[in-house]
Amino acid sequence: MRTVKKMSSAATIAVFLLCCFITASTGSQADCDVYAATGSSFTVRLKHVLKDSDSLRWFKNENLIFHRRSKKVIIGKNDDVDSTGSLKLTQLTKNNTGRYAPQIHRADGTSAGDLPSVRLCVLDRVQKPNVTMTCTDKGHVNFTCSVGQNEKITWFMDDEALEEKEKTLTREIKDVLKARFSCNVSNSVSSEISLPVQQNCYATLQKPHVTVNCTGDSEVTFTCAVSQKDNYVEFKWFNKENKQQESGETLTKKTKDVVNTRFFCNVSNPISYHISDPAVQNCFKPSFPTELLGISIWVFIGGGAGLLILVIVTATVCCVRARRKRRI
Incomplete structure (x- = not known):
């Protein structure tokens, strides 16, 4: 009986953790202040006039990643910030996703107050999509756009945007005999459009x-x-x-x-x-x-x-006329 209860409890905890993970993963991008593409660079601006005597700290989430006191770097490198104290991030990967917050203390040890932080989300650029076509048995044709997760789709017919946003677009063949279809996929950092495709059903x-x-x-x-x-x-x-x-x-x-x-x-x-x-x-x-x-x-x-009858009639008429002439 205890084994059953333990298994039930373990299953409940697993489901709870899974739900928490899904919620966190789906909500993470929604909470982003800015987006950047993998491989690119981004500078987190310091919205404060920095003095040479100030102590500057940069945090990623709760972790201290840079510390400089009176122009002396204690944690990090000189190149991690620019002349204004803004944080420079280069060759971004998805591991750079997080909240970046500055912290400044004056020479007397007092804080400069709460300074604006930025939540950065790093995303891969979308790949160029392909459109595949499938003919159905009921006079319809399906166009399918290859798309990754969390990417938006926009369909075009003869370069005009359509309302449909789903992965697969269905049309009656007779209505799109020579129409060209393409799909555009996009996320917050990039977009790509496919080559146009026509039905060949x-x-x-x-x-x-x-x-x-x-x-x-x-x-x-x-x-x-x-x-x-x-x-x-x-x-x-x-x-x-x-x-x-x-x-x-x-x-x-x-x-x-x-x-x-x-x-x-x-x-x-x-x-x-x-x-x-x-x-x-x-x-x-x-x-x-x-x-x-x-x-x-x-x-x-x-x-x-007909010609034979005509000859017979003609001959008959001629004979009759000849007899009449003889009688006369």
């Missing part, structure tokens, strides 16, 4: 070509082939009269019904479209031609029959 289509496949001599299948195909390509079929037949990548017909019919396929997506060259079935060739010089054979038959 839709490919620019090339001109398709039609292949013909025979199922014996009874059926023929036309297939519309395109070199670059995405999930959003639409296929439509047309005959030579430009009448739409069907949609889909393939078209199947009875051979006898489309002996000389020319078919075209149209491929399209939201950013491009192309039409193929015409294709004709080659599965069945009738013994009696149905076309001559690209013109239906029945046109010639009909024309020939």
Whole structure:
């Protein structure tokens, strides 16, 4: 029973310490007076006119880091302060984060009073972000910005700032076909912007070509082939009269019904479209031609029959007139 209580107490203390740590870490930057980047320099200004006889001390948090009395350095180096007594910090690292406070005593030992202190926070500069793009199955595209902790995000579309501040930005593909997206990441000491990225969920289509496949001599299948195909390509079929037949990548017909019919396929997506060259079935060739010089054979038959009738009528009229003349 005691073991259970000890474990429970230990768990409670661990959770409490974790909460304290989180609170301290999240609140530390909020309490900063100034920010500086790692590797840079910063001078903590002494807001007091220093005399040569004064004793100057600089503290980081509660630790004495510099002490000079009557121009004689006791702790630290001469170069740690400038001519005004301001504290010089160089080649900053995150270990330099803290509160810096001066303390001055006059030659008679009296204090110059409470002087302003500064809480300095040292942060790494942000890295140049990258934007990655992901196409979804529902006609949307996701743009994701690589970003570190405690960094702010600003999204841009065609160089105009957007309201979204999240790591991932989602848009309908049809609304951003050629838009350029970039993200800016920043903290209190630096900012960087990514290179622009465009959606490539839709490919620019090339001109398709039609292949013909025979199922014996009874059926023929036309297939519309395109070199670059995405999930959003639409296929439509047309005959030579430009009448739409069907949609889909393939078209199947009875051979006898489309002996000389020319078919075209149209491929399209939201950013491009192309039409193929015409294709004709080659599965069945009738013994009696149905076309001559690209013109239906029945046109010639009909024309020939009409011409024959005209000759017969003309000959009949001529014979009738000749008989009438003989009678006269």
